[in-house]
Amino acid sequence: MTEHIIDIKHLSKSFSGKEVLSDINLYVRRGEFITLLGPSGCGKTTMLRMIAGFLDPDEGEILLDGNPLVGVPPHKRPLNTVFQRYALFPHLDVYDNIAFGLKLQKIPSDEIDKRVRKVLKLVSMSDYEDRDVDTLSGGQQQRIAIARAIVNKPKVLLLDEPLAALDLKMRKDMQIELKEMHKQLGITFIYVTHDQEEALTLSDTIVVMNEGRIQQIGTPKDIYNEPVNSFVADFIGESNILNATMICDHKVSFIGHEFECVDEGFGENVPVDVVIRPEDIYIRRSQSGTQFSGTVVSCTFKGVHYEMFVDTDEGFEMMIQDYNAFEPGEKVHMLIKPEDIQVMKKERVDNVIPATVGKEGTVQMLGENFECSTEGFSEGDKVLAHVPFDKVDLEDDDEAGKTSGNVSFILYKGDHYHLTILTESGEKVWVDTDDIWDKNDLVGINILPEDIRLEKAEENE
Amino acid sequence: MNKRSSWALPYAIFLVLFVAMPLLLIVMYSFQDASGHFTLSNITKFFSDRDSLSTFALSLEVAIENTALCILIGYPAAYILADKSLNRSTVTVVLFILPMWVNALMRTLATAELFTMAGIQLGKGTLLFGMCYDYLPFMIYPIYTTLAKMDRSYAEAAADLGASPFTVFRKVTLPLSLPGVASGVLMVFMPTVSTFAISEFLTNNKIKLFGTIIQENINNSMWNYGAALSFIMLIIIGLTSFIGRKDNAGAEGGAI
Structure with missing residues (x-):
């Protein structure tokens, strides 16, 4: 028995050309409560679905106890999932929902009976065996969904935002119960949520994800007290994030x-x-x-x-x-x-944009031709264009810009906003501005010739 | 009557004129003789007439066979159409439904011509073929809608709990699609019991169905007996749809 129950190596996945997970490496310790945390679209659910077997990765491996899982159909994986919208079978009553997996394993009926009753007691739903699932409240359905999964004694329990549909009070109660269940059962829990507070409350380990990449892995305390980058700091709890200069050690x-x-x-x-x-x-x-x-x-x-x-x-x-x-x-x-x-x-101190020198006094980057001084370079040279964050001008009217893009992330830095703009060409530009923009705003992008500084690109790029 | 409920007035008038009145007339005619006196003879005539009873039995038999055939062919078709990994386009769905847009009489006549051209003897086989051809879309469509609307997570949950793809179908997909099948059955079974045009054209009137007898009686000005037969059929169809409704209770309907 190794300490790792699940190893994920170099996992990548794209949907119609858009990368949703890129080169994910992660291990899960036996018996731990691990949470994949991130905003919607960060790839956390995709990852969970790949572990469950509903999606195949483009690249990479998933190992369970050292054995490869990729290619094994979901019904042969010793894992069970609690679905976001419960997915209880509407044509079966509570008992038959919970017994579904056990009956498939051809377990004798008196044993099934015993296990169903035990698990119903565990989720505090005894005496509900004969109820139709659609007569139950959201919270009760959630309990049955959890019971249906854990009755099979899975090696790992996968939970896909299981509390997202519940109201605040119920969610808080269920959090405590989930934590208690995890302790009692000793099963490894892999939990997906976008709720940072939930992640901090429940987890032994948190994996913060954004845009298909792992940003930070650590205990809730580590993540909260020592965020590795401004995304994590901003996503977990309230924070003041500021530009600073490290003068020397300790100052x-x-x-x-x-x-x-x-x-x-x-x-x-x-x-x-x-x-x-x-x-x-x-x-x-x-x-x-x-x-x-x-x-x-x-x-x-x-x-x-x-x-x-x-x-x-x-x-x-x-x-x-x-x-x-x-x-x-x-x-x-x-x-x-x-x-x-x-x-x-700092992840970066200015924009570094791959570019090609064009006809006299122009450079091609972000899918457009920009004017700038090309002294010392000749046409066709591959270069890197440096543009300071505060020298990128944003326009309300996307037609007024040389190129355009969408505001994809906003960070307030005490006296200005630091925006991440996803351009039409699919590249990212970072902008410092005093103006207030909203997420997903379509903006025009202009850069003055004197603000572009070219640098020779490395030969091997 | 407040303002909004007065909007319903035209529909109420329509219902009275074109639904309630004709029904009432059918019932009245059923219990009258040719001179307009009350009688039960029309009803007793049907139940004592061997020919009528056997035609009725044959009609039921043909309708049941046709419905079974439609399920057998229609369910897999609907399943394939609803499965996104097998069919990505809605055009194929439309193609399956398209025959519904063409006049049924035209299709039936054309089918009969094809059989004659190919030298195939018209009879029960050709009758079933024609009926199935005519009514298949009515079976496919409700099953397709139920399957397409079905939350994929049910099938995923079943697989997650250890069910092989076949078991997923048997234990989850099939039972959950039964409401669609029930609507399909209603929409195929009821019209096939009462059809007369298809049997007329596709069997050259060799096989008479219940609808044919009604039509013949009416054509021969036997209004009262014709009405009585219609009334009996109405009751039968009412009963089947009532049973169908009961099965369907609480489930999401898949009817068009």
């Missing part, structure tokens, strides 16, 4: 101030991102011992704490959570402790 500068931090090994004067959770900013009325000051803009009661937006004197907006309320307009002073500053390597 980082952002929002116009220098702060002590615990991170090291980034180098000197290196641009980085920092994440500060809103509950980690200490807010005071008196100035003594604080690091920077600002003015409260808004204050909202959130049940346990107050959520405040504060404009710092240097013009950055910070989200702060505190047990005490500060009135809008009030002058306040703030403090951030070194261990609460999470420094992240």
Whole structure:
């Protein structure tokens, strides 16, 4: 018995040319509760369906206890699934739904009887054997769906957003029960959800996914406290994500101030991102011992704490959570402790776009011809065009731009927005802007000639 | 009567004039003799007439055979049409339904011509062929809609629980598609009991069905007996559809 029950190696999948999973590598420990977490379209459900056997990967392997699963039809896989919309058989009653798998295994009927009753007790649905499934409430149907899966004693239980259709209160109760069931059964759970709070509550391990790639794997605490990139920081919980400069080890500068931090090994004067959770900013009325000051803009009661937006004197907006309320307009002073500053390597410092030098003074990139200085290059040269984030101009009217694209991700960085634009040519451009755009907005893209800097591309590219 | 319910008025008038009144007339004629006096003789005549009874039995037999044939051919066809891995286009679906757009009489006449041309003896075989050809789309379509609407996750759940593809079909897909089959049966069985044109053209009137007798009686101005036969058929069809409805209760219908 190895420690890994499932190994996923180099898993890739495309649907009609669009890559939904690219080169996924992941292992699942025996008995753990692992959650695939990400926004819709991140590939998490596709991955689950491949483990269950409803989809075949284009490339890569899935191993169960070291044996390959790809090519094994779903009915021969010792796994069971709890479906998002339950998929209880409407022509069978509760008992026959749960006994469905056991009857197929030709298990003697008194044994089936015993196991069905036991599992009904486990999901607190005893005495419901004879009910028609469509007379049950959503929560009850969900319990039966779970019972139908676990009665077969699968090696791994796959759960596809099982609580998404329930109301908040019911969802909270079911979360606790699921966790309890996992403990009692000792079965490995692979859970898919887009709800970060649910993932943090339930999981031993969280796999954060976005756009077909794994962003971070870790315990809920790791993921929350030490996000590896701005996507994870933004997706998990509330956060202030800011541009910063790592001055030297243990010293980082952002929002116009220098702060002590615990991170090291980034180098000197290196641009980085920092994440500060809103509950980690200490807010005071008196100035003594604080690091920077600002003015409260808004204050909202959130049940346990107050959520405040504060404009710092240097013009950055910070989200702060505190047990005490500060009135809008009030002058306040703030403090951030070194261990609460999470420094992240920047994924990129400017746009690097593959391009080809065209006729005099033009370069072809993003599927269009852009004017720029091509001094030192000749026509047909393969180059990389560097464009600073804040030099990409966005236009309301997509016709007004040289090319166009859709806003696919928005990140607020305290004093500006950092947008990811998916262009018509299928490439990505990152833009810093003060203007407010909405997700999926169609925008025109312009770049001035003087803002494009060409660099010779590596020979092997 | 408020404003909105007055919208229903034209339909109510239509129903009274063209549905309720004719039905009432049929019932009245059934229990009257030629001079307009009340009598049960029309009804007793049917039940004591060997020929009428055997024609009626034959009609039922032909209708049952035709319905069975339509299920046998129509179900697999509907299954293939609804399976996205086997059929990706809706054009094929339309092609199967297309014969419904052509006048049934034309199709029947054409079929009869084809048989004559090929030198095939007209008889029960050709009758069943023609009926099946005429009514198959009415079987395929409701089954197709039920199958196409069926949530794929049921089949996936069954496979997930260990059912082989054949078992998935037997234990989940087939039982869940039965409402569609029931609608198909109603839509094929009822008209085949009462049809007369098909048997006339495709058997050269060698085989007489119940519908044929009604038509002959009416044609020969035997209004009362004809009406009584119609009334009996009405009751029978009413009973079958009532039984069909009962099976169908609570299930999603697949009727057109």
